[in-house]
Amino acid sequence: MDMDQDDFDLEGYSANYNGYGKIHRLMHIVRTAPNGSRLELEALRLLVDALKQTYNTASYTDATTMIGGRLGPKYDFDSAWVQQTDSRAASKSEALERELNGFKTNLMKEAIRVGQTDLADHFYSRGDLQSAFKCYLRTRDYCSTSKHILSMCLNVVRINIALGNYINVSNYVQKAEATPDIAKDPVLASKFRCAGALALIDSKKYQLAARKLTEVAAEMGNQFSEAMAAQDVAIYGGLCALASFDRSELRRHVIDNMAFHEYLELCPEVREVVADFYGARYSACLQRLARLVPHLRLDAILGPHINHLHDAIRSKAIVQYTRPFQSVHLPTMAAAFGTDSTVLERELAYLIQKGDVAARIDSHNKVLYARHANQRAATFSAVLKAGQEYLDNTSAALLRASLLKHDLVQRHGAAGFTSTNTISGTHPNIPPANDQGPAFRFFPPGPAPPLATGNGQMETL
Amino acid sequence: MEHLNHLHPEQHTLGYSYILAALIPIHPLPANQVNPLSPREWHNYALRLANVGTSEQLRLAPEKFVLVMQAMVSISEAGGEPLVLVRPLQLAVAKLSAGSQTITALHADLFKQCLRSKFYNAALPFLDFQPESVEPSKTGLTVRSFLLFCYYGAMIHIGRRQYDKALRLLLYALTAPTMVVNGITIAAHKKFVLVSIIHSGALQNLPKFTSASVTRASKIDNGPYLDLAAACKDDTQWTRLLTQHQALFQQDGNLGLVLLATESRIKFRIQRLTQTYLTLSLQDIALHAGLAGGPAEAELRILRMIESQEIFAEIDEAAGMVRFVEDPQQYDGADVAHILDEQIQRAKELASKLQAVHCEVACDKAFHSKAAAGKERHGRAPAFEDPGDFMTAEPMSYGNPLMP
Numbered sequence: 001m002d003m004d005q006d007d008f009d010l011e012g013y014s015a016n017y018n019g020y021g022k023i024h025r026l027m028h029i030v031r032t033a034p035n036g037s038r039l040e041l042e043a044l045r046l047l048v049d050a051l052k053q054t055y056n057t058a059s060y061t062d063a064t065t066m067i068g069g070r071l072g073p074k075y076d077f078d079s080a081w082v083q084q085t086d087s088r089a090a091s092k093s094e095a096l097e098r099e100l101n102g103f104k105t106n107l108m109k110e111a112i113r114v115g116q117t118d119l120a121d122h123f124y125s126r127g128d129l130q131s132a133f134k135c136y137l138r139t140r141d142y143c144s145t146s147k148h149i150l151s152m153c154l155n156v157v158r159i160n161i162a163l164g165n166y167i168n169v170s171n172y173v174q175k176a177e178a179t180p181d182i183a184k185d186p187v188l189a190s191k192f193r194c195a196g197a198l199a200l201i202d203s204k205k206y207q208l209a210a211r212k213l214t215e216v217a218a219e220m221g222n223q224f225s226e227a228m229a230a231q232d233v234a235i236y237g238g239l240c241a242l243a244s245f246d247r248s249e250l251r252r253h254v255i256d257n258m259a260f261h262e263y264l265e266l267c268p269e270v271r272e273v274v275a276d277f278y279g280a281r282y283s284a285c286l287q288r289l290a291r292l293v294p295h296l297r298l299d300a301i302l303g304p305h306i307n308h309l310h311d312a313i314r315s316k317a318i319v320q321y322t323r324p325f326q327s328v329h330l331p332t333m334a335a336a337f338g339t340d341s342t343v344l345e346r347e348l349a350y351l352i353q354k355g356d357v358a359a360r361i362d363s364h365n366k367v368l369y370a371r372h373a374n375q376r377a378a379t380f381s382a383v384l385k386a387g388q389e390y391l392d393n394t395s396a397a398l399l400r401a402s403l404l405k406h407d408l409v410q411r412h413g414a415a416g417f418t419s420t421n422t423i424s425g426t427h428p429n430i431p432p433a434n435d436q437g438p439a440f441r442f443f444p445p446g447p448a449p450p451l452a453t454g455n456g457q458m459e460t461l
Numbered sequence: 462m463e464h465l466n467h468l469h470p471e472q473h474t475l476g477y478s479y480i481l482a483a484l485i486p487i488h489p490l491p492a493n494q495v496n497p498l499s500p501r502e503w504h505n506y507a508l509r510l511a512n513v514g515t516s517e518q519l520r521l522a523p524e525k526f527v528l529v530m531q532a533m534v535s536i537s538e539a540g541g542e543p544l545v546l547v548r549p550l551q552l553a554v555a556k557l558s559a560g561s562q563t564i565t566a567l568h569a570d571l572f573k574q575c576l577r578s579k580f581y582n583a584a585l586p587f588l589d590f591q592p593e594s595v596e597p598s599k600t601g602l603t604v605r606s607f608l609l610f611c612y613y614g615a616m617i618h619i620g621r622r623q624y625d626k627a628l629r630l631l632l633y634a635l636t637a638p639t640m641v642v643n644g645i646t647i648a649a650h651k652k653f654v655l656v657s658i659i660h661s662g663a664l665q666n667l668p669k670f671t672s673a674s675v676t677r678a679s680k681i682d683n684g685p686y687l688d689l690a691a692a693c694k695d696d697t698q699w700t701r702l703l704t705q706h707q708a709l710f711q712q713d714g715n716l717g718l719v720l721l722a723t724e725s726r727i728k729f730r731i732q733r734l735t736q737t738y739l740t741l742s743l744q745d746i747a748l749h750a751g752l753a754g755g756p757a758e759a760e761l762r763i764l765r766m767i768e769s770q771e772i773f774a775e776i777d778e779a780a781g782m783v784r785f786v787e788d789p790q791q792y793d794g795a796d797v798a799h800i801l802d803e804q805i806q807r808a809k810e811l812a813s814k815l816q817a818v819h820c821e822v823a824c825d826k827a828f829h830s831k832a833a834a835g836k837e838r839h840g841r842a843p844a845f846e847d848p849g850d851f852m853t854a855e856p857m858s859y860g861n862p863l864m865p
Binding site for chain 1: 591592593594595596597598602603604607608629632633636637638639640641642643646670733736737738739740741742745780782784785787788790791792797800801804805807808811814815818
C-alpha cells in the first residue's frame with residue numbers, strides 16, 4: 001500500500017481544492033499517511049503553505065510542531081508571523097464587531113446580515129468553525145429574499161461539511177431545495193446536490209448519492225472546490241453508481257449522461273473503470289479499480305467508504321457476469337476476475353447465501369449452475385405457510401380476547417411470582433409442587449425438584 | 462365425616478366435593494389438633510370423586526373440585542410415584558372440560574404428572590387442540606393455571622420434539638394479557654428463546670401485541686439467553702457464553718435445551734450449504750459448518766439429516782463428495798390437495814366464529830358506551846357509525862388469505 005501511495009500526485013490533488021476544504025483534506029492525509037513517509041512530509045509542507053494564506057494560526061502552530069524541523073528552516077515555526085497575524089486578526093474582528101454593533105443599534109436589517117456574514121467569514125479564515133457556524137446561523141433572522149436564504153444555507157452547509165456534521169448538511173440542503181428560486185440558478189442547485197450527496201455517502205446511501213451526483217450540472221465545474229473538486233463529482237458519483245446501479249440505470253444516468261461525461265473526462269481512470277464495467281471487461285475494470293483504491297483511501301470523505309464500495313463493485317461484477325449463463329466453468333471465470341477458483345468459490349458462496357446470485361456450485365467439477373426457482377413449488381409452500389399462519393394467529397387472537405373477556409389478567413404479583421423477585425436474585429424455579437393456592441396448607445415443600453424440566457428431559461430426548 | 466359415607470360420589474358429586482374440600486388434611490398439624498381424616502383416608506375419598514364424579518355437578522363448583530384434586534396431587538406427590546396420578550387426573554380433566562375442547566385448571570396438573578413420569582403421550586388427548594375460548598366459571602381456570610397449561614404443555618411438545626407446537630404454546634403464555642409479569646412468563650420466555658433457536662435457527666421476534674411489561678422484564682431477567690441468541694452466528698462467542706452461563710442454564714433446568722440449540726445451529730448451517738452447493742466434499746462441509754470431528758463427523762451428520770429428511774443429498778463415499786439434490790416435494794400429490802382442503806375448511810370455521818364474536822361485540826352494551834365515550838373525548842366518529850355495519854359485514858372481509 002505504501003508503494004502505491006508514494007506515487008500519489010499530492011500537489012495536483014491539493015491544487016483542486018481551496019479554502020478550508022484544502023486544509024481539511026491535507027490534514028486528513030497527514031493523519032492517515034504512515035509516519036515519516038514522503039507523503040506525510042509533503043502534505044505538511046503544502047498544509048503550511050496553505051495555512052500561511054489564512055489567519056489560522058492555531059492550525060499553523062500544530063502543523064509546524066508536527067514537522068519538527070524535518071523540512072528545513074523555511075518550515076520552522078515562524079513566531080513573528082504568528083504574532084503579527086494574531087494581532088491583525090484581533091483588530092479585524094474588533095473592527096467587524098464594532099461595525100456590526102453599529103448596524104444593530106440602527107436596526108439596519110440588510111447591513112446586519114452582511115456584517116454577520118463578514119464576521120463569520122473572518123472566523124472561518126481563522127479556522128474557528130464553531131463560531132463561524134453560529135454567526136452564519138444568526139444571519140437567518142435577517143434574510144429577506146430567497147437569494148439571501150440560499151446563500152445562508154450554502155454557508156451553513158459549507159461549514160458543516162468542514163465540521164463533518166452531516167445531519168446539519170442534509171437539513172440545510174433540504175431547506176435550500178425547498179426554496180422557490182433555486183431552479184433559476186443551476187450552479188447553486190448543483191452545489192447543494194453535491195453537498196446532499198456527501199451527506200448521503202456519509203450515511204452509506206450510495207445509490208441516492210449517485211443519483212444526486214449524476215444530476216450535477218456541467219456548468220458548476222470547479223466552483224464548489226471548497227468542499228468538492230470537479231473530479232470528485234466523477235470519482236464519487238462514478239464509484240457509487242457502479243456499486244449500486246443496475247445495468248439500465250447505469251446506462252441512463254452515467255453512460256448516456258452528457259453533463260456527467262464532462263466530469264468523467266476530468267478523471268480518466270474512473271471513466272475507464274466505468275467503461276470497462278459497462279463493457280463487461282471485468283478483469284481490466286477491477287485491476288484499474290484496485291490501482292485507484294490506495295489513492296482514494298487518502299481522501300477525507302471517500303476514504304472510510306472505499307473498501308465497502310470496492311467490495312460492492314466486485315460483487316456487482318460477479319453477479320452480472322453470472323447472470324446470462326446456464327453454467328459457468330469456475331476456472332474460466334476466475335481468470336476473468338484475476339483470482340483463483342477457490343477464492344472465487346468462496347465469494348460466490350457468500351453471494352448465493354445473500355440471495356444475489358441464483359445459482360449453485362458444483363464444487364467437485366468446479367462448475368456454477370444457474371438455478372431457476374421453481375415458482376410453482378414456492379407458491380404452494382408460501383400458500384400453505386400463509387394459511388397455517390392465518391389459522392394460528394386468528395385462533396390465538398380469539399383466545400386472548402376470551403381471556404380478556406373473562407378478566408384472566410395478571411394484575412398483582414403473588415408473592416414469589418413476579419419478575420422483580422428474579423431480579424433480586426431468588427429464582428422462582430417454576431411452580432414447585434408446594435404452592436398451589438389454598439391447598440398450600442398441605443405437606444411441606446418436598447425435596448423433590450419441581451418437575452422434570454430440561455435436565456430431566458434430556459434423558460428422553 | 463360420616464356424611465361422606467351417606468353420600469354417593471356419583472349422585473352427590475357437588476356435596477361430596479364441598480365436604481372433601483372442607484376436610485383437606487392440614488400438614489404440619491398445629492399442636493392439639495387432629496385431622497378429621499388421615500391423609501391416606503382422605504386421599505381415597507378424593508380418588509373416588511375423581512373416578513366416578515359427574516361432570517355436570519362438579520362444573521357447578523369447579524373451584525372446590527380443583528382444590529380437592531390439587532390437594533390429592535400433593536399428597537400423592539409426597540408419596541413419590543407420579544404415574545399413579547395420571548389416570549385419575551385424566552378423568553378429572555375430562556369431566557371438568559365436559560368433553561369440550563377447553564382449558565381447565567387441572568390441565569396443568571395433569572401435564573406436570575405426565576412430565577414427571579415421562580409419560581408424554583398420556584397428555585396428548587388433552588393438549589393437541591386449538592383453544593379458542595375459556596370458561597373460567599365452569600372450569601376453574603385462573604391466570605396461573607392458564608400460564609402453567611402453556612408452559613407444561615410446551616414442555617411436553619418439546620419432549621416429543623414438536624417444536625412448532627411448543628413455540629405456539631409458549632407464545633400464548635408470552636402474549637397473554639397481563640399487567641405485572643408472572644414468573645412463569647419469564648421462564649416461558651427462556652424456553653421460547655432456546656426453542657426458537659432450535660426450530661428456526663434464530664430468535665423469533667415477539668409479536669407487537671406482547672405486553673410491554675413482558676418485553677421489558679424478559680430483557681432484564683433473561684439477558685444471558687438473549688445474548689446467546691444474538692451470538693447464534695458466531696461460534697467463539699457462542700462457546701464463550703455457553704461456558705460463562707453454564708451454571709445459570711443448569712440451574713434453570715435449560716441446559717439440555719441449550720445443548721440441543723448448539724446442535725441445531727450446525728444443522729441449519731449444513732442446510733444453508735445445500736442452497737449454495739450442488740456438490741461439496743465432506744472436508745469442506747466440516748470446514749464450513751465448523752465441525753471439530755472433520756470429514757467423519759460431517760458424514761455422520763449428513764447421513765442422519767438425510768434419514769430424517771432434513772436435507773436431500775447423496776454421499777459418494779469413494780470420492781468423499783456429497784451431492785445435494787432438490788426437495789422431491791413438488792406439491793402435486795393428493796396429500797397436498799387434502800392438506801389445502803383441510804386448511805380451507807378450518808379457515809371457514811374460524812371465519813364464522815369470528816363473525817359470531819363480531820356480532821357479540823357489536824351488540825355489547827359496554828362496548829357501545831365505551832365507543833361513545835371515546836367519541837366524545839376525541840371529538841371524532843368511532844370506526845363505524847352503525848352497529849348494523851358489523852352485522853352485515855361479510856365474513857370475507859376479515860382478510861382470509863385462503864378464500865377465493
